[in-house]
């Protein structure tokens with residue numbers, strides 16, 4: 192199978208993962224315009240186009256030859272190359288494409304292998320529970336992806352007789368969570384449909400090849416890039432061509448230090464050409480020779496919608512990385528959350544933690560976490576401790592002393608649009624605790640069970656912080672208060688017949 196490319200464009204956590212689909216392309220029909228049809232835009236200046244058929248042929252040939260030689264071996268490529276059944280092949284590509292959105296190839300490989308082993312077919316996935324999906328997806332981030340993948344699999348099985356839609360248009364139209372990019376990738380790789388793809392890597396490569404310096408997230412630029420991708424895609428090997436373009440962006444034409452000298456399409460690259468002309472100009476000037484006049488203007492057309500804006504012209508110090516340009520990213524929203532690691536000794540003395548399930552919609556939907564409470568910004572520690580104690584009290588129906596909550600520290604986790612700070616507390620318990628079933632589902636888990644549960648990376652960080660603190664306290668010679676694995680003072684086992692009173696640990700005899 193051809194390689195899939197990890198994107199490094201807009202919205203990625205880092206280079207190497209599949210980029211988010213461009214703005215306006217991630218939802219079904221998002222590229223359509225409402226209202227009366229707008230007049231057709233004027234064609235862009237030739238500087239920004241591929242208009243020579245011979246050059247297009249040469250670019251395709253160079254890129255595919257490089258890809259055949261340099262592509263990485265990746266499990267989804269191997270699987271799709273060997274799969275003769277079109278539905279299974281499309282499913283294998285689809286899963287990889289969804290996992291690669293916003294996520295590095297290196298991270299995805301293990302998740303992909305485990306997923307395909309557990310659910311090798313659409314039918315198998317359709318029969319899985321959401322809890323199982325969340326458990327396998329735990330740590331991969333952007334959890335709604337797994338849920339939507341499963342919903343779409345169920346739809347294919349129940350409404351489409353198990354047959355995957357066979358064109359990019361139908362894939363986008365019929366499958367929830369499949370946008371224009373994913374539909375194009377599945378259709379070109381699985382079915383050989385000659386349709387282009389545009390993700391963050393493709394955006395970067397095309398913008399450099401054709402000196403496109405306008406905001407690459409703007410609908411006008413994105414539309415042009417889709418046109419270009421559709422025009423360039425190789426008619427006989429569309430899947431390989433698309434993957435080659437993405438692979439080039441992930442491994443050669445990378446965001447910060449592109450390897451132009453190794454680039455198989457450098458002779459077609461106008462950004463590189465511009466850099467070379469400037470270097471030649473500077474060199475001739477150094478030796479006092481008459482120099483050719485460099486291309487000072489990008490395309491010679493004033494107000495060109497694809498050139499860099501007049502306020503941010505070409506910067507020689509940046510070279511080819513002048514392209515692409517993006518609008519300033521919106522600052523993530525800051526959120527503070529108090530979270531409490533409630534722990535007890537379970538049977539045989541093993542530590543257990545209480546986790547509760549989040550609501551079935553919204554951020555981290557359906558995942559499990561330590562009992563948590565969103566805090567007002569700038570709340571003093573004393574007040575946030577009290578707020579958490581009140582929250583636990585309301586939740587457990589038992590008194591909780593704020594003074595018994597031990598502050599562990601802060602854990603920061605960055606979600607795509609949220610700068611999340613967890614203020615971590617712990618509270619050891621000496622007995623079982625049954626929560627009101629009308630509230631969130633909850634359960635006690637060992638550390639091993641915690642990691643096997645559908646918990647987010649953020650919660651794993653919280654537990655790690657808690658364990659680090661415990662390790663410090665149990666280190667000899669560091670004023671150890673208690674040893675790791677030792678019982679908390681007064682703590683008992685929850686084994687039948689040995690359960691002690693919870694009240695002693697939750698009861699608040701004095702005001703905090």
Ligand code: SF4
Pocket residue numbers: 396399400443444445449450451452454455456457460461462463511
């Ligand atoms: Fe990218 Fe450099 Fe190749 Fe141009 S020559 S496409 S900038 S790697």
